[in-house]
Amino acid sequence: MNILVTGGAGYIGSHACKRLAAAGYSPVVYDNLSRGNRWAVKWGPFEYGDIGDFSRLSQVLQIYKPAAIMHFAALAYVGESVEQPLLYYTNNVSATAMLLQAVVRYGPIPFVFSSTCATYGIPEQTPISEDHPQRPINPYGYSKLVVERMLRDAERAHGLRWIALRYFNAAGADPDGEIGEAHDPETHLIPLVIGAARDGVPLRIFGDDYKTADGSCIRDYIHVIDLADAHVAAAKYLLDGGASQALNLANAKGFSVKEVVRVVEQVSGVTVPIEIVSRREGDPAVLVGDARRAQQVLGWKPQKSDLEIQIRDAWNWEESRRQRN
Secondary structure, X not given: OEEEEEOOOOHHHHHHXXXXXXXXXXXXXXXXXXXXXXXXXXXXXXXXXXXXXXXXXXXXXXXXXXXXXXXXXXXXXXXXXXXXHHHHHHHHHHHHHHHHHHHHXXXXXXXXXXXXXXXXXXXXXXXXXXXXXXXXXXXXXXXXXXXXXXXXXXXXXXXXXXXXXXXXXXXXXXXXXXXXXXXXXXXXXXXHXXXXXXXXXXXXXXXXXXXXXXXXXXXXXXXXXXXXXXXXXXXXXXXXXXXXXXXXXXXXXXXXXXXXXXXXXXHHOOOOOEEEEOOOXXXXXXXOEOOHHHHHHHOOOOOOOOHHHHHHHHHHHHHHHHHHO
């Protein structure tokens, strides 16, 4: 059974492809490689193309006749979205609308969407449940919220069933070392801390005066393998006739920036140089998710919630990358 995976050459998409293959599916990667990596496509065919290209999408859908779609293809840098909002609305919203047009024309097959906790904005309470108001504070988060609305409208108009997975901070790497995080530029905390440990360039910590135990921000880190497994579970759920809805993916436990630094130091045996700088505008003190609904609906629960496991897998991936380069 073919599953079309847009953005399958990216960080989370490539891990989803590996887990799809392990579950007996054939992942078909559709990617323009603007932010993905061709070397990350290992478990099924690769088709080059842009999600805004209706003709190319229609061709690929007719060739592979997928039973479902996982949609990861998106620009995902918050800071860049503030600097270039129209780029984000063009790619994440307009191009996704074209993807949905092609899917509806082909046939309203189940659609698993890679959404984000950024749709919630500044939390009114934590942990954040799916019922929390969605008030994004940047164009990236808003672009994902608009797609969620498009999915609801497409279901009403065309019968397209969907799952939107709102996840928190992706972390870690494939434990086998075959794939992992490789962003340019890198913005995720754990690889930045690992880079500081390896290269000796101080890690900038944005503020140490938050109302947390050690003054640094707290975030909910979830292993990329757990995220990938949730996408597979969501596809199975929809293929079995499950109802459309949005679900959080989270560990329901947070770790501070300074805690991440300490665990990297434990794993690496290296002291991480740090530099305390001013807070970033819009950074909440605490972002932790409530994922009980995903457990109830999908039977999914994180298996790699331990921060040391996440960081060790990320460290080992960086080791293997450096050896290959």
